[in-house]
Each structure stands twice: as C-alpha cells, then as structure tokens.
Amino acid sequence: KSGRFGDKCEFTCHCEGGHHNCDKEGFCYSGCEAGWAGFTCQTECTLGRFGSNCASTCHCYPNSTKPCDKITGACEGDCEAGFMGKDCQTLCPQNKY
Numbered sequence: 001k002s003g004r005f006g007d008k009c010e011f012t013c014h015c016e017g018g019h020h021n022c023d024k025e026g027f028c029y030s031g032c033e034a035g036w037a038g039f040t041c042q043t044e045c046t047l048g049r050f051g052s053n054c055a056s057t058c059h060c061y062p063n064s065t066k067p068c069d070k071i072t073g074a075c076e077g078d079c080e081a082g083f084m085g086k087d088c089q090t091l092c093p094q095n096k097y
Contacts, residue, residue: 002019002020003019003020003022004019005023005024005025005026005040006026011026011040011042013026013028013041014028014032014033014035014036014041014042015028015029015030015031015032015033015041016028016030016031016032016033016034016052017030017033022041025040026039026040026041026042027039027040028040028041031052031053032052032053032054033052034050034051034052034070034071034072035050035054035070035071036053036054037049037053037054044070045070047067048067048068049070050068050069050070050071050072050073051071051073054070056073056089058073058075058088059075059079059080059082059083059088060075060076060077060078060079060080060088061075061077061078061079061080062080064076064077065077068087068088072087073087073088073089074086074087074088075087075088
C-alpha cells in the first residue's frame with residue numbers, strides 16, 4: 001500500500017518529499033519530513049526541536065505554555081531573548097533584544 005509499511009501496512013511513512021519516498025521497511029531515502037525523525041521517521045520531534053529530522057532548535061520564550069510548531073518552528077508567544085521573527089530563528093542585531 002502506497003505511503004504505508006510494516007507487516008500489515010500499519011505504519012504511515014513520514015518522508016521528505018512525500019509518502020512515495022518510503023521503502024517497504026519504512027526507510028526514507030530523502031530523509032524525514034518536517035516534524036519527524038528516526039531511521040523510519042516514526043519519532044515526532046521532542047519539545048524544543050522542529051523541522052526535517054528535528055534538526056532545528058526552537059527559540060520561543062522559555063516560560064511559554066505553548067511549544068513551538070514542530071514543522072515550522074513558529075512560536076505562539078514571544079521569542080527567547082536575542083531572537084526575533086515569526087519562527088524566532090533570526091538573531092537580533094547587536095545591542096538590540
């Protein structure tokens with residue numbers, strides 16, 4: 001079944017570039033889509049991480065009750081000191097915070 005793997009096709013592929021990039025064992029030759037990590041891309045990003053293979057770090061305000069978006073890194077609240085932008089990935093200019 002396309003986009004699925006496992007003995008009974010019980011797992012969904014989370015490959016970068018689409019589900020068709022998953023082999024019958026679940027390996028993603030193109031890497032994991034944003035929000036997922038692991039050999040078969042079955043592990044959701046942990047708190048504070050986002051993007052393809054969960055390779056990026058979130059910079060949301062530390063006391064925020066909402067974690068960053070696991071796909072885009074966007075923060076619902078303010079950014080951590082020293083960062084700006086919707087996804088809080090842009091360093092503030094020198095002498096600004």
